Amino acid sequence: MMNGWRIPTTLAMLRSCTQRSLLSVPFSTTSRVNANRAVVFSEAGRPASVLRTHTFPTLSSPPAGSVNIRYRLAPVNPSDINVIEGSYPLRPVPDVSVSSDGKLFVPGNEGLGEVTAVGDDVQGLSVGDWVVVAKQQSGTWVSARSARAEDVIKLPKGDVSEVNAATIIVNPPTAYNMLREFVDLKEGDWVVQNGANSAVGQVVIQIAARRGIKTINFVRNRENFEELERQLKALGATHVLRYDDLADKEKIKTVQSWTKDAPIRLFLNCVGGNSVTKTLRLVGHDAHLVTYGAMAREPLTLPASPLIFKGLVARGFWQSHWYDMHGRKEREELMRALVDLKLKGPEHEIVTVPGNVNDEEASQLICETMRRMSEGKSGRKVMLRIEERLD
Amino acid sequence: MMNGWRIPTTLAMLRSCTQRSLLSVPFSTTSRVNANRAVVFSEAGRPASVLRTHTFPTLSSPPAGSVNIRYRLAPVNPSDINVIEGSYPLRPVPDVSVSSDGKLFVPGNEGLGEVTAVGDDVQGLSVGDWVVVAKQQSGTWVSARSARAEDVIKLPKGDVSEVNAATIIVNPPTAYNMLREFVDLKEGDWVVQNGANSAVGQVVIQIAARRGIKTINFVRNRENFEELERQLKALGATHVLRYDDLADKEKIKTVQSWTKDAPIRLFLNCVGGNSVTKTLRLVGHDAHLVTYGAMAREPLTLPASPLIFKGLVARGFWQSHWYDMHGRKEREELMRALVDLKLKGPEHEIVTVPGNVNDEEASQLICETMRRMSEGKSGRKVMLRIEERLD
Numbered sequence: 046m047m048n049g050w051r052i053p054t055t056l057a058m059l060r061s062c063t064q065r066s067l068l069s070v071p072f073s074t075t076s077r078v079n080a081n082r083a084v085v086f087s088e089a090g091r092p093a094s095v096l097r098t099h100t101f102p103t104l105s106s107p108p109a110g111s112v113n114i115r116y117r118l119a120p121v122n123p124s125d126i127n128v129i130e131g132s133y134p135l136r137p138v139p140d141v142s143v144s145s146d147g148k149l150f151v152p153g154n155e156g157l158g159e160v161t162a163v164g165d166d167v168q169g170l171s172v173g174d175w176v177v178v179a180k181q182q183s184g185t186w187v188s189a190r191s192a193r194a195e196d197v198i199k200l201p202k203g204d205v206s207e208v209n210a211a212t213i214i215v216n217p218p219t220a221y222n223m224l225r226e227f228v229d230l231k232e233g234d235w236v237v238q239n240g241a242n243s244a245v246g247q248v249v250i251q252i253a254a255r256r257g258i259k260t261i262n263f264v265r266n267r268e269n270f271e272e273l274e275r276q277l278k279a280l281g282a283t284h285v286l287r288y289d290d291l292a293d294k295e296k297i298k299t300v301q302s303w304t305k306d307a308p309i310r311l312f313l314n315c316v317g318g319n320s321v322t323k324t325l326r327l328v329g330h331d332a333h334l335v336t337y338g339a340m341a342r343e344p345l346t347l348p349a350s351p352l353i354f355k356g357l358v359a360r361g362f363w364q365s366h367w368y369d370m371h372g373r374k375e376r377e378e379l380m381r382a383l384v385d386l387k388l389k390g391p392e393h394e395i396v397t398v399p400g401n402v403n404d405e406e407a408s409q410l411i412c413e414t415m416r417r418m419s420e421g422k423s424g425r426k427v428m429l430r431i432e433e434r435l436d
Numbered sequence: 437m438m439n440g441w442r443i444p445t446t447l448a449m450l451r452s453c454t455q456r457s458l459l460s461v462p463f464s465t466t467s468r469v470n471a472n473r474a475v476v477f478s479e480a481g482r483p484a485s486v487l488r489t490h491t492f493p494t495l496s497s498p499p500a501g502s503v504n505i506r507y508r509l510a511p512v513n514p515s516d517i518n519v520i521e522g523s524y525p526l527r528p529v530p531d532v533s534v535s536s537d538g539k540l541f542v543p544g545n546e547g548l549g550e551v552t553a554v555g556d557d558v559q560g561l562s563v564g565d566w567v568v569v570a571k572q573q574s575g576t577w578v579s580a581r582s583a584r585a586e587d588v589i590k591l592p593k594g595d596v597s598e599v600n601a602a603t604i605i606v607n608p609p610t611a612y613n614m615l616r617e618f619v620d621l622k623e624g625d626w627v628v629q630n631g632a633n634s635a636v637g638q639v640v641i642q643i644a645a646r647r648g649i650k651t652i653n654f655v656r657n658r659e660n661f662e663e664l665e666r667q668l669k670a671l672g673a674t675h676v677l678r679y680d681d682l683a684d685k686e687k688i689k690t691v692q693s694w695t696k697d698a699p700i701r702l703f704l705n706c707v708g709g710n711s712v713t714k715t716l717r718l719v720g721h722d723a724h725l726v727t728y729g730a731m732a733r734e735p736l737t738l739p740a741s742p743l744i745f746k747g748l749v750a751r752g753f754w755q756s757h758w759y760d761m762h763g764r765k766e767r768e769e770l771m772r773a774l775v776d777l778k779l780k781g782p783e784h785e786i787v788t789v790p791g792n793v794n795d796e797e798a799s800q801l802i803c804e805t806m807r808r809m810s811e812g813k814s815g816r817k818v819m820l821r822i823e824e825r826l827d
Contacts (some may be wrong), residue, residue: 134741134745317740322735336740336743336744337744338740338744339739339740339741344713344737344738344739344740345736345737345738345739345740345743346735346736346737346738347735347736347737347738347750348735348736349708349727349729349730349735349736349752350525350730351752352727352736352750352751352752353727353728353729353752353753353754354525354752354754355752356751356752356754356757357751357752358749358750358751359738359743359749359750359751360743360747360748360749360750361740361742361743361744361745361746361747361748362744363744363745363747366747
């Protein structure tokens, strides 16, 4: 999840991907129609350099216990980039459904799928259902794939937009679970978070506001701070502050006066580094500092005193681990709860890989998109719509 | 408890205390016999500069719910020095039992007392009982005092030596509770700790060995390392290593091979700083890093990765807080369990403040002892025996 990830913009990333897209692309040798397409890579590296598209045959009928899925929309998340770069603790397994040579990996950890065929011994899933796959690194940047039914979570189709559904399994549950797993928060309680305008941060604000929990939201200083403050307050933020405010004794006293009757017991951190240590002064006894990202790429610095004398507990949260620990029923309950929250979807742009272009053109489109992201030109979440091939 | 505390040896500490002991000492104005003596201070500062002794009258009969105690032996713990220096989060309250002007503080957080009188409405305590006082900063560097019965824990007299009884309420329960409160350790499991030759560390080794739990014990490099290694192994240590070994890849692999079938889930830390971060590489998933001291006077540096992806939980332990949270029955059970463990007592020297010297001489003895400790000349725990006054 590492939601705080930022795309490095080095010269190496700016080299043209035209060269790379001239590399030979293995074609399937089966007799089925080559109707599907996946974004793939064979070796870890800069996304703009190592990604390409690959065409593969129509799916066979799903085996017992499996379903076939057509992917409608899949986001490009920071953690996906980490996986492609090889800096994520999990690697995808070689994807034999797109190529039997065992050398291709399909990125993508979340996305909205639609069931197109149901194998034997599958309960509770029908053709046309909207689904997400909770298995880590399942490879969602693809037009279609099969999946084990046990990894599939059905969504309440019709109650949720495509964009919200495609981005529902990582960030919203991270926020939702961090707000309920560690501290028993009641109406009127306070939560402090940094990276408050991250995808998770914005969901934290929304869920807290619905529950009557007040939030103190730290963001970086920026030219348009007031605009961001307005946006976050529109989502339900109680207060929005800058990390610079942590050096201002009067501001600190103000925060302490807000929370003195309900000392802060939950601090959500996706940044790391020095500001975390300073923010600890704002929290009360027996607080939990929950880390789910490391945007500053710096470790936490924790003095012994709050650990020993104030009962501080520092821990992490990883939604993938949550899925590993919870069964289908709990997963579906989680999705139902998230859909019912009617969360504001992420600001996004959809990049469609059309069915009528060849892999060379499609590869070029993908790596231009990646390069544009790495240059920070898109402030919005990029979502991939990879169409079935028409030719 | 901050068991890792080290006495600073600055020039300021070396100035003679003779000057200071010439300060006027307030004498009691009551008509009772001045038969008791306490070590006291009025303002925080270097122990060798601010401590003196003070004579006060024989205790009155204890009020309802209280007992009178004669102190037999009280240790000088690192946390006591912190309190006197003013660097501990808790200050003792002015001690009106030794002086009604409300300006004198009596240091001392633990010690062995003997009940000399029992007030009304006190159950389960009799004259002659050996007791300890679990109230924080109760002021034990004194010949006698009264105490509320609810703060008093009775010891199984006869089953425990004076020295072990006088040092039973801080370090042994810290070790005992850290080994049972966070991780469900079974025979054959591993624990790693730093500061392994500290008072707590040595008890950890002993309790773990009795329970069949294996320990990896880190200590500073030193000339007589082999001797220390032998001593700690004689207590039950499985392995003794130096912090320098953390830079040695082969050593790290060796440790990993020891623990590969039972990954380490408990890491006890009284040091802090860089070595903690390195030691984290040795621990397995879902481990608890429990901090109870800060000998290196440096904060912990925790990368986000073990928190998020390995389920690491960093927390603190403070035995004083444990007492606050537990009633008399649980406290007595704890003492019984500790006595039954027949722990090796600390290496110690007893400093007796004799009953037949005046306060000027007694003050000089106390601050010479403190100066000697600050110069690191005593490798052994100093224990005070403050006798009743005879003159």
